Amino acid sequence: MFKKIALVGIGLIGSSLARVARRENLARHIAISTRSRATLERAEELDLGDSYSLDPKEAVEGADLVIVSVPVGASGAVAEEIAPALKKGAILTDVGSTKASVIAQMQPFVPEGVHFIPGHPLAGTEKSGPDAGFADLFRNRWCIFTPLPDTDPDALEKLSEFWRRCGSNIDTMDPQHHDMTLAIVSHLPHIIAYNIVGTADDLESVTKTEVIKYSASGFRDFTRLAASDPTMWRDVCLHNRDAILEMLARFSEDLASLQRAIRWGDGEKLFDLFTRTRAIRRSIIEAGQEIDAPDFGRQAVDHPAKT
Amino acid sequence: MFKKIALVGIGLIGSSLARVARRENLARHIAISTRSRATLERAEELDLGDSYSLDPKEAVEGADLVIVSVPVGASGAVAEEIAPALKKGAILTDVGSTKASVIAQMQPFVPEGVHFIPGHPLAGTEKSGPDAGFADLFRNRWCIFTPLPDTDPDALEKLSEFWRRCGSNIDTMDPQHHDMTLAIVSHLPHIIAYNIVGTADDLESVTKTEVIKYSASGFRDFTRLAASDPTMWRDVCLHNRDAILEMLARFSEDLASLQRAIRWGDGEKLFDLFTRTRAIRRSIIEAGQEIDAPDFGRQAVDHPAKT
Numbered sequence: 007m008f009k010k011i012a013l014v015g016i017g018l019i020g021s022s023l024a025r026v027a028r029r030e031n032l033a034r035h036i037a038i039s040t041r042s043r044a045t046l047e048r049a050e051e052l053d054l055g056d057s058y059s060l061d062p063k064e065a066v067e068g069a070d071l072v073i074v075s076v077p078v079g080a081s082g083a084v085a086e087e088i089a090p091a092l093k094k095g096a097i098l099t100d101v102g103s104t105k106a107s108v109i110a111q112m113q114p115f116v117p118e119g120v121h122f123i124p125g126h127p128l129a130g131t132e133k134s135g136p137d138a139g140f141a142d143l144f145r146n147r148w149c150i151f152t153p154l155p156d157t158d159p160d161a162l163e164k165l166s167e168f169w170r171r172c173g174s175n176i177d178t179m180d181p182q183h184h185d186m187t188l189a190i191v192s193h194l195p196h197i198i199a200y201n202i203v204g205t206a207d208d209l210e211s212v213t214k215t216e217v218i219k220y221s222a223s224g225f226r227d228f229t230r231l232a233a234s235d236p237t238m239w240r241d242v243c244l245h246n247r248d249a250i251l252e253m254l255a256r257f258s259e260d261l262a263s264l265q266r267a268i269r270w271g272d273g274e275k276l277f278d279l280f281t282r283t284r285a286i287r288r289s290i291i292e293a294g295q296e297i298d299a300p301d302f303g304r305q306a307v308d309h310p311a312k313t
Numbered sequence: 314m315f316k317k318i319a320l321v322g323i324g325l326i327g328s329s330l331a332r333v334a335r336r337e338n339l340a341r342h343i344a345i346s347t348r349s350r351a352t353l354e355r356a357e358e359l360d361l362g363d364s365y366s367l368d369p370k371e372a373v374e375g376a377d378l379v380i381v382s383v384p385v386g387a388s389g390a391v392a393e394e395i396a397p398a399l400k401k402g403a404i405l406t407d408v409g410s411t412k413a414s415v416i417a418q419m420q421p422f423v424p425e426g427v428h429f430i431p432g433h434p435l436a437g438t439e440k441s442g443p444d445a446g447f448a449d450l451f452r453n454r455w456c457i458f459t460p461l462p463d464t465d466p467d468a469l470e471k472l473s474e475f476w477r478r479c480g481s482n483i484d485t486m487d488p489q490h491h492d493m494t495l496a497i498v499s500h501l502p503h504i505i506a507y508n509i510v511g512t513a514d515d516l517e518s519v520t521k522t523e524v525i526k527y528s529a530s531g532f533r534d535f536t537r538l539a540a541s542d543p544t545m546w547r548d549v550c551l552h553n554r555d556a557i558l559e560m561l562a563r564f565s566e567d568l569a570s571l572q573r574a575i576r577w578g579d580g581e582k583l584f585d586l587f588t589r590t591r592a593i594r595r596s597i598i599e600a601g602q603e604i605d606a607p608d609f610g611r612q613a614v615d616h617p618a619k620t
Contacts, residue, residue, distance in 0.1 A: 128527055128529055128530040129529070129530075130530070131607035131608045132594075132607060132608070133607045138607065147529055148526060148527055148529075150527075177526075183519075186518055186519060187519045187523050187524075187527060188527070188530065190512070190513050190516060190519055190524065190532070191513070191519075191523070191524055191527045191528055191530050191531060191532040192527070192530035192531040192532065193531075194509065194512075195509065195531035195532050195534065195535055196531050197571065197575075198505060198509055198535075198568075199531075199534075199590075200571075200586055200587055200590050201564065201567050201568050201571050201586075202501065202502065202505060202564060203590040203593055204567055204571075204586050204589065204590055205497070205501075205560070205563050205564045205567045206497050206498070206593070207589060207590065207593060208563070208567070209497060209563075211493055212490075212493060212494045212497055212498075214593075214596075216494050216498070217494075217497065217498055217593070218593070218596045218597050218600050218602065219455060219484075219600060219602065220435050220455055220457075220494060220495070220498045220499070220602075221498055221597045221600075221602050221603070222435055222436070222454055222455075222602045222603070223435040223436075223437070223495065223498050223499035224498060224499040224500075224502035224503050224506075224538055225497070225498040225499065225502050226594075226597050226602060226603045227502065227506075227534055227535075227537060227538060228502055228505075228534075229590070229593055229594035229597055229603070230534060230594065230608075230609060231531055231534060232587075232590040232591070232593070232594065233590070233591045233593075233594040233595075234587075236583075236584050236587035236588045236591070237584070239583070239587050240580050240583040240584045240587060243574075243575045243583050244575070244578055244580055244583070247575055247576065247578070250575055251572065251575060251576060253512070254568070254572050254575075256512050256515075256516075257508065257509060257512045258565065258568065258569075258572075260508050260511055260512045260515070261505075261508050261561070261565065262565075264504065264507070264508050264511075265558065265561050265565075267550075268504075268550045268551070268554055268557055268558060268561075269554070269558060271551055271554070273547050273551055276543075276546070276547040276550050276551070277543050277544070277547045279507055279508075279511050280507055280539075280541075280543035280546050280547060281543045282511065282514060283506075283507050283510040283511055283514065283536070283539035283540065284539070284540045284543070286510055286513070286514060286521075286524070286525070286536055286539070286540075287439075287533075287536035287537065287539065287540040288540075289521075289525045290525050290528045290533050290536055293525050293526060293528075295525065295526065295527075295528050295529045295533060296528065296529070296533045296536070296611075297611055300438035300439060300440045300445065301438045301439070301537075302537060302609035302610070302611055303609070303610060303611060304603075304604055304609055304610060
């Protein structure tokens with residue numbers, strides 16, 4: 007599909023792209039760049055690409071497709087650095103979890119003749135780094151583009167086809183709507199998870215040993231999201247601030263109302279909410295975005311002798 | 314182990330007990346009672362026991378072990394109903410998620426000579442009803458007893474042995490400490506999950522279709538707990554009120570502080586919290602209460618061709 011792909015950043019997303027691009031034969035040459043020497047060496051040990059460089063300018067030189075996979079707070083600096091080396095006609099994209107901020111950071115540096123198409127694959131796990139990636143990460147997951155008013159339709163279609171071959175389904179929307187949507191489906195859940203794990207960690211009446219021992223009764227579900235990459239999530243919070251604050255305000259309002267129902271013993275209100283939320287999981291399973299096995303299918307792993 | 318076990322209530326927990334008691338040969342006779350005719354008929358179709366009755370008095374007659382597995386709000390009424398039919402020397406236990414309330418409800422009805430030992434197996438899934446149970450539900454999970462001051466040690470040991478044969482590890486603690494511990498490791502996580510799913514369900518700017526489509530980016534993790542049995546969780550909220558309100562207050566305080574860090578761009582504070590919470594998941598995995606596979610091992614299910 008491409009003569010040369012340059013991957014700037016080789017963490018969970020970048021390394022998964024490297025793996026699937028090679029498996030699906032999407033590029034003749036995969037150039038990898040990251041600013042950490044240790045990570046770059048690890049990428050080479052894992053044989054993720056064809057060339058490796060600490061200098062992103064070197065990696066992007068002559069590339070038809072450049073994918074920036076760095077924490078969103080670093081995207082402006084990366085754009086500034088690689089801009090002079092970008093080939094005319096190249097597609098430049100990113101994978102950041104916030105879009106308005108990334109556009110504001112990167113677009114000023116994009117040279118004439120380079121197709122900048124902001125993107126966001128909704129895929130990931132709680133693990134990070136080049137060892138954590140795998141070729142099927144994007145399979146059956148959505149990849150959202152937030153094209154700019156002057157985006158070339160051919161370039162958009164070519165990039166879409168690349169992501170489809172990586173296994174993704176494609177959607178497009180405007181950056182503001184993306185940021186609001188992701189604030190509720192992704193950013194708020196992570197923030198809440200980080201928060202509750204922090205609250206538990208601070209307790210003095212219940213020991214940390216007890217929190218760990220008895221975590222299977224609900225708590226452990228939250229620890230997965232709360233084990234996600236801290237740098238990535240710090241940047242998401244700082245770069246999608248307004249949408250996140252809006253969703254946090256709604257969440258807190260609802261929680262105050264629920265708390266009041268508990269305090270005053272309003273069983274009917276509790277029952278109504280607890281019933282309404284059941285239907286949503288069913289819809290997510292039907293949409294193919296979740297498995298139907300109880301307990302996320304964990305039982306199958308730690309309870310092999312199920313009867 | 315027992316001549317006759319009576320199971321009052323045959324939902325997820327009761328039906329799992331029936332299955333494991335039969336598999337491990339823990340009773341000569343398993344009597345099943347539930348107040349819903351449809352559920353009782355289903356239990357019989359599934360061949361979960363040896364006798365079936367809508368009248369719990371009939372089921373507990375002559376039983377050496379009576380296990381009450383009903384929503385905690387119903388435990389007092391059940392105790393009152395079965396009390397006259399309990400055999401002298403029998404062990405009476407429950408599986409409720411709150412202990413002080415269950416003790417207050419049941420103990421007044423327990424006849425002289427019957428060993429009442431409150432218990433709580435920390436096991437479950439988001440599914441409910443007799444079809445949802447399975448014999449390995451309790452394997453490697455904790456079962457907590459909150460014995461009363463006059464509990465007979467022999468009876469406690471016999472009940473402990475029963476649960477060990479069901480696969481559980483045994484702990485004992487006082488009821489107040491149990492209720493406070495469970496408020497943070499189980500009740501708060503469920504309440505938060507119900508709340509965030511409710512908040513998302515109410516949004517007008519993001520459609521419900523979008524919440525469902527893009528849920529894999531974090532939100533879907535919360536929907537599992539929020540799909541749990543509404544009656545059970547209404548009762549937990551009503552019957553562990555004080556401990557839950559205490560934990561909710563701490564959670565909300567922490568969230569307000571986190572929100573402030575987001576508003577004022579305090580990246581260092583965010584990074585510190587997001588780093589601290591990672592360690593807890595590692596400890597839970599090491600304690601054998603969680604699997605190490607990314608994404609709860611879901612990848613293995615929906616991404617079979619992992620490379």
